[in-house]
Amino acid sequence: MDKKPKIVILGAGYGGMMTATRLLKANVHQDAEITLVNKHNYHYQTTWLHEPAAGTLHHDKTRMRIENVLDLNKIDFVKDAVKEIKTEDKKVILEGGELDYDYLVIGLGSEPETFGIPGVKEHAYSIRSVNSVRQIREHIEYMFASYNNEVEKHEDKLTFVVAGAGFTGIEFVGELSERIPELCEEYDIARDKVKIYSVEAAPTALPGFDEELVEYAMNLLESRGVEFLIETPIKEVKEDGVLLNDGSEIKSRTVVWTTGVRGSSVVENSGFETMRGRVKVEKDLRAPGYDDVFIIGDCALIINEEINRPYPPTAQIAIQQSYTCANNLKSLIQGKEEHLETFKPEIKGTVASLGGKEAIGIVGERKLYGGSASAMKKIIDNRYLYLLGGMPLVLKKGKLNIF
Numbered sequence: 001m002d003k004k005p006k007i008v009i010l011g012a013g014y015g016g017m018m019t020a021t022r023l024l025k026a027n028v029h030q031d032a033e034i035t036l037v038n039k040h041n042y043h044y045q046t047t048w049l050h051e052p053a054a055g056t057l058h059h060d061k062t063r064m065r066i067e068n069v070l071d072l073n074k075i076d077f078v079k080d081a082v083k084e085i086k087t088e089d090k091k092v093i094l095e096g097g098e099l100d101y102d103y104l105v106i107g108l109g110s111e112p113e114t115f116g117i118p119g120v121k122e123h124a125y126s127i128r129s130v131n132s133v134r135q136i137r138e139h140i141e142y143m144f145a146s147y148n149n150e151v152e153k154h155e156d157k158l159t160f161v162v163a164g165a166g167f168t169g170i171e172f173v174g175e176l177s178e179r180i181p182e183l184c185e186e187y188d189i190a191r192d193k194v195k196i197y198s199v200e201a202a203p204t205a206l207p208g209f210d211e212e213l214v215e216y217a218m219n220l221l222e223s224r225g226v227e228f229l230i231e232t233p234i235k236e237v238k239e240d241g242v243l244l245n246d247g248s249e250i251k252s253r254t255v256v257w258t259t260g261v262r263g264s265s266v267v268e269n270s271g272f273e274t275m276r277g278r279v280k281v282e283k284d285l286r287a288p289g290y291d292d293v294f295i296i297g298d299c300a301l302i303i304n305e306e307i308n309r310p311y312p313p314t315a316q317i318a319i320q321q322s323y324t325c326a327n328n329l330k331s332l333i334q335g336k337e338e339h340l341e342t343f344k345p346e347i348k349g350t351v352a353s354l355g356g357k358e359a360i361g362i363v364g365e366r367k368l369y370g371g372s373a374s375a376m377k378k379i380i381d382n383r384y385l386y387l388l389g390g391m392p393l394v395l396k397k398g399k400l401n402i403f
């Protein structure tokens, strides 16, 4: 009997998990050996991470063990970190071994974009993984606890700088502005001692978003005590705060860096041609020049032809790509290359949470504010869980207090 072809999926994020789910649904495991590799034995919802980072949601709510979602009798799971891909040898080098593949799916997600600004890697926190956000939450609490216990007060312990007022930065600031009053009460600290700065280099917060919605978000966050510094590039992050381009400084022990992402460095370091770590993939989602390598999610670059600019990397696109990727893998396994599908993103809308029961968004042609946007955000989050694991997963991990 011929050996079954091997499909190896790298990364159990939105793209990787959903590709695995779709392959199992299409019974591709009957004709191919499927292996999923991830550095943790759990899948986490990156789009929720601003909440545990601020401490408004327990981090366990955002993650689920992979064995509880995928049938590991049908797919192999390898818990290991990917170091490099050797495309010529069709091998993946892991920290603890190596894997051969016939078809590879790369869904390793992203890394913070520092733009080469000094001190970011050394002194700033980032919202990237369950462990990174646990560190942020614990650090914030420690700042409150230690401020209270010192004789000579250090105000910089209560000053929080969020670099970048894009989607992630605003969502985090929203949660933080909800959490701060609770921390003030818990640690007996007056609210006016605490400062939250949202620092943005571009001429507006949430660049690219509808102006009315941006105004709503900024007014709301300002009413919760957030100070916006717009058109204010950061020159350097230091141990004791940030240095701005105009030479002034904000003293802070907590700088959270949210100025965008670049694709996984594994992709860049494995010889693929990249732009900010992302590979401009072919219409069928394969890497140019590689018939056996699909790249999806934040590692893939897709051009929005209407405006001739790349689509921003989103979970929405990663999930949609997983459908095309799984269908195309199935066609290749069956030897039906002529059936390969073209990926076309269908942007259904964007909703940004602002903490509590507040959010803003555009769904279809409609602008949403406040409670209705917040409810829509939870419906979107639950929908993903439904696609991944059906109603049982929604009931276990979903956001059920929608209104």
Ligand SMILES: Cc1cc2nc3c(=O)[nH]c(=O)nc-3n(C[C@H](O)[C@H](O)[C@H](O)COP(=O)(O)OP(=O)(O)OC[C@H]3O[C@@H](n4cnc5c(N)ncnc54)[C@H](O)[C@@H]3O)c2cc1C
Binding pocket: 010, 011, 012, 013, 014, 015, 016, 037, 038, 039, 040, 043, 044, 046, 047, 048, 049, 050, 080, 081, 082, 083, 107, 108, 109, 110, 127, 128, 167, 168, 171, 264, 266, 296, 297, 298, 299, 313, 314, 315, 316, 317, 318, 351, 352
């Ligand atoms: C706070 C926040 C809010 C967001 N909100 C939204 C939103 O509302 N809507 C939206 O559409 N998008 C949102 N995004 C963007 C979205 O989260 C990403 O676009 C999406 O997660 C990309 O999916 P992915 O499958 O490419 O990667 P990820 O979901 O990031 O998954 C990558 C996986 O690969 C694993 N991995 C990484 N490196 C290695 C390695 N070397 N070896 C082994 N495993 C590895 C990681 O552990 C992870 O499991 C948000 C992002 C953030 C940070």
